[in-house]
Amino acid sequence: MADIAQLLGTMITYYNGDPKRIQHFVKVHDLARTIGVLEGLDQKTLLILEAAAAVHDIGIRICELKYGKCDGALQELEGPPLAGDMLRALGFDESVTERVCWLVGHHHSYNEIDSWDHQILVEADLLVNLYEDGSSKETIRNAYEKMFSTETGKLFCRKIFDL
Numbered sequence: 001m002a003d004i005a006q007l008l009g010t011m012i013t014y015y016n017g018d019p020k021r022i023q024h025f026v027k028v029h030d031l032a033r034t035i036g037v038l039e040g041l042d043q044k045t046l047l048i049l050e051a052a053a054a055v056h057d058i059g060i061r062i063c064e065l066k067y068g069k070c071d072g073a074l075q076e077l078e079g080p081p082l083a084g085d086m087l088r089a090l091g092f093d094e095s096v097t098e099r100v101c102w103l104v105g106h107h108h109s110y111n112e113i114d115s116w117d118h119q120i121l122v123e124a125d126l127l128v129n130l131y132e133d134g135s136s137k138e139t140i141r142n143a144y145e146k147m148f149s150t151e152t153g154k155l156f157c158r159k160i161f162d163l
């Protein structure tokens with residue numbers, strides 16, 4: 001039975017020697033899971049969210065190797081097939097794998113959000129990116145007002161950044 005710990009372990013191995021990326025997706029996974037649990041997601045949606053958070057940036061490494069850059073559009077192109085291979089190899093259900101691949105391919109597509117797994121993945125990634133990028137208070141406030149919609153994600157944003 002595939003589980004999230006195995007997936008995180010596989011991702012850590014895949015990103016060997018890149019502690020910054022590893023610390024990033026470990027943090028995004030933890031925040032996504034915490035928001036998902038506190039928002040009352042059902043078990044299957046929570047599994048999808050956690051798996052998607054663990055692998056959401058899986059395309060970065062191959063983009064850097066292939067193109068020498070890793071913008072959002074390239075990642076969304078290269079990431080889903082890699083995520084699919086990894087989840088299938090670990091035995092995740094096909095319905096879970098397909099949804100995770102879709103989320104990996106849309107995690108920078110902020111105008112297409114119409115579901116909780118997608119929304120919470122974006123919120124968790126933002127909470128980590130706003131910190132890691134050293135964003136200004138103005139940028140953070142703008143993201144808070146435009147991008148966050150769960151009560152838990154909004155609360156975490158206010159508390160983490162002292163808004």
Ligand SMILES: [Fe+2]
Pocket residue numbers: 024028056057125
């Ligand atoms: Fe990310």
